[in-house]
Amino acid sequence: xxxxxxxxxxxxxxxxxxxxxxxxxxxxxxxxxxxxxxxxxxxxxxxxxxxxxxxxxxxxxxxxxxxxxxxxxxxxxxxxxxxxxxxxxxxxxxxxxxxxxxxxxxxxxxxxxxxxxxxxxxxxxxxxxxxxxxxxxxxxxxxxxxxxxxxxxxxxxxxxxxxxxxxxxxxxxxxxxxxxxxxxxxxxxxxxxxxxxxxxxxxxxxxxxxxxxxxxxxxxxxxxxxxxxxxxxxxxxxxxxxxxxxxxxxxxxxxxxxxxxxxxxxxxxxxxxxxxxxxxxxxxxxxxxxxxxxxxxxxxxxxxxxxxxxxxxxxxxxxxxxxxxxxxxxxxxxxxxxxxxxxxxxxxxxxxxxxxxxxxxxxxxxxxxxxxxxxxxxxxxxxxxxxxxxxxxxxxxxxxxxxxxxxxxxx
Ligand SMILES: [Zn+2]
Numbered sequence: 001x002x003x004x005x006x007x008x009x010x011x012x013x014x015x016x017x018x019x020x021x022x023x024x025x026x027x028x029x030x031x032x033x034x035x036x037x038x039x040x041x042x043x044x045x046x047x048x049x050x051x052x053x054x055x056x057x058x059x060x061x062x063x064x065x066x067x068x069x070x071x072x073x074x075x076x077x078x079x080x081x082x083x084x085x086x087x088x089x090x091x092x093x094x095x096x097x098x099x100x101x102x103x104x105x106x107x108x109x110x111x112x113x114x115x116x117x118x119x120x121x122x123x124x125x126x127x128x129x130x131x132x133x134x135x136x137x138x139x140x141x142x143x144x145x146x147x148x149x150x151x152x153x154x155x156x157x158x159x160x161x162x163x164x165x166x167x168x169x170x171x172x173x174x175x176x177x178x179x180x181x182x183x184x185x186x187x188x189x190x191x192x193x194x195x196x197x198x199x200x201x202x203x204x205x206x207x208x209x210x211x212x213x214x215x216x217x218x219x220x221x222x223x224x225x226x227x228x229x230x231x232x233x234x235x236x237x238x239x240x241x242x243x244x245x246x247x248x249x250x251x252x253x254x255x256x257x258x259x260x261x262x263x264x265x266x267x268x269x270x271x272x273x274x275x276x277x278x279x280x281x282x283x284x285x286x287x288x289x290x291x292x293x294x295x296x297x298x299x300x301x302x303x304x305x306x307x308x309x310x311x312x313x314x315x316x317x318x319x320x321x322x323x324x325x326x327x328x329x330x331x332x333x334x335x336x337x338x339x340x341x342x343x344x345x346x347x348x349x350x351x352x353x354x355x356x357x358x359x360x361x362x363x364x365x366x367x368x369x370x371x372x373x374x375x376x377x378x379x380x381x382x383x384x385x386x387x388x389x390x391x392x393x394x395x396x397x398x399x400x401x402x403x404x405x406x407x408x409x410x411x
Contacts, residue, residue: 005373007373007377008021008023008027008029008031008032009026010028010029010315011305011308011318012301012308012315012319012322013301014373016295016297018295019175019179020182021181030180030181031305031309032181032309033181035181037184038185038249046185046244047246050242050245050246051088054090054168054170065091065164066090066091067166067168068093068166068169068170069095070094070095070097070169071113072096072097072099072110073103073105073110074109074278074279075276075277079250080171080172080242081119082117082257083242084170084242092119093120093122093160094114094119094121095121095123095124095157096121096122097123098126099148099153099279100128100405101149101280101281101336101403103278103281103404104396104404105393105394105395105396106279106280106404107404109264109278109279112261112264113261117261126152126224128405130219130221130223134220135148136215136340136342137213139350140350141212142202143290143350143353144287144290145282145286146282146283147204149280150201151205151224152224154196154201155196155206155223155225155226157169158226158227161235161237162234162235167236168238168240169237169239171241172241172243173242176195177189177241177244179305188241191238191240191241193226205226206222209221251310251312251388251389254276255275263275264392264393265391265393266278266393266394267391267394269284269329270288270299270331271325272304272324272388272389274390275389281332281403282336284299285330285331285336286333288330292370293352293355293360294354294355296373297372297374298326301322301326303321304321307388313385313388316382317383317384317385319377319379319382320383321384321385322374326372327370335402338402339402348366
C-alpha cells in the first residue's frame with residue numbers, strides 16, 4: 001500500500017487523523033503548533049481570566065450548586081475537581097454516567113473522589129436493556145461500542161444543568177484542541193451541540209439512531225437526547241474547558257492526584273499510559289482494537305504523541321512505544337461477549353467488517369496484514385523507554401468478577 005497521508009515531523013500523527021489535522025510548510029502539524037502555546041502563554045493571566053469568568057456563577061445564598069462537573073472513575077476527573085473545588089473555591093455538583101463496562105478500580109476511584117473532595121454526586125443509570133440494544137446496533141453499523149458512553153457522558157451533564165437550573169458546566173481539556181489544534185487556547189472554545197454531534201458522536205445524535213435502526217425505539221434513546229436550544233437559553237447553560245485557562249498536562253496532573261488524593265492507576269497491555277481509562281474494561285481493549293481497525297492507529301499513538309509534545313520522549317522513542325503496544329492481544333473481550341450475550345466468533349465477524357481496507361489486507365480467513373503508518377515510518381531505531389508511568393493498583397479487585405454494572409461505592 002502506498003500512504004496517501006502525510007506524517008507530522010514532530011509527533012506521530014498523520015493527516016488521516018479523524019478529527020482533521022493539517023501540516024504547515026515545515027511539516028509540523030496543527031496539534032503540535034497549538035501545543036507550543038503551552039510554553040508561550042501567560043498562564044497566570046489566563047487563570048485570572050477563568051476566575052473572572054466563573055465569578056458571576058457563584059451561588060450567593062449557598063443553597064444552590066455553583067456549577068456542574070462531569071466525572072468518572074478516571075479521565076482527568078480528580079484534577080478537574082481539585083481545580084474547581086480547591087482552587088476556584090466553587091461548590092460543584094458532580095455528575096456521572098454509568099457506562100456499564102466498569103472496573104472495580106474505577107468504582108473505587110469514583111467513590112474515593114466523592115469522599116476525598118466531599119462533593120455531592122449524581123449518577124445516571126440508563127436501564128441495561130436499552131443500553132445493550134444501542135450497543136448491538138452501533139457496534140454492528142459504526143464499529144463502536146462506545147457511542148452510548150460518549151453520548152451519555154456528554155448529554156447527562158447538560159440535561160442536569162437544565163433540570164437543576166445550574167448554568168455553568170466545567171469540563172477538562174478540549175479534545176479537538178489537544179490532539180489536532182482545531183482551536184487556539186485563546187479562542188476559548190466552549191461546549192456546543194455541533195461539536196458533540198460531528199466529532200464525539202461520529203455525526204449521529206440520538207434521533208439519527210432512531211431513523212437508522214428499526215430495533216431501537218423512542219424509549220431506548222430519549223435519555224440521550226440533547227436539550228433543545230430554548231431550554232438551554234432559558235437557563236443560560238454554558239460549558240467551558242479548563243484546559244483553555246490551565247496549562248494542561250495529564251501525566252503531571254495525575255501524578256499530583258496520586259500523591260495528594262489517592263488516585264489509583266493500572267497497567268495496560270495496549271499502551272504505556274497507566275493513568276487514563278482505568279475505569280473501563282473496554283477502552284484499552286475492544287474499543288482500542290476497533291480504533292486500530294477503522295483508523296490504522298490506536299490509543300498508544302495518542303499517548304506517545306502527547307508525551308513527545310511535552311518533551312518527555314523523542315519521536316523515535318514514541319515510535320518504539322507504539323510498535324511495542326499496538327498489536328498486543330486484545331484483553332477482556334470475553335467479558336464483553338458475556339455481558340452483551342454474543343459469542344466471540346460473532347464479535348470477530350463484526351469487528352473484521354470494520355477493518356479499513358487502506359491499512360488492512362485479508363490474507364486468509366481470520367488472517368490480516370497491517371500496513372498502518374507505524375509499519376512504514378522510517379525512523380532510526382530507539383529503545384522503548386520503560387517505567388514512564390506508574391501503576392499502583394490493578395483493574396480487577398478480589399472477589400469482583402467482570403463488569404461492576406452498578407457499584408455500591410467504597411468504604
Ligand atoms: Zn504533530
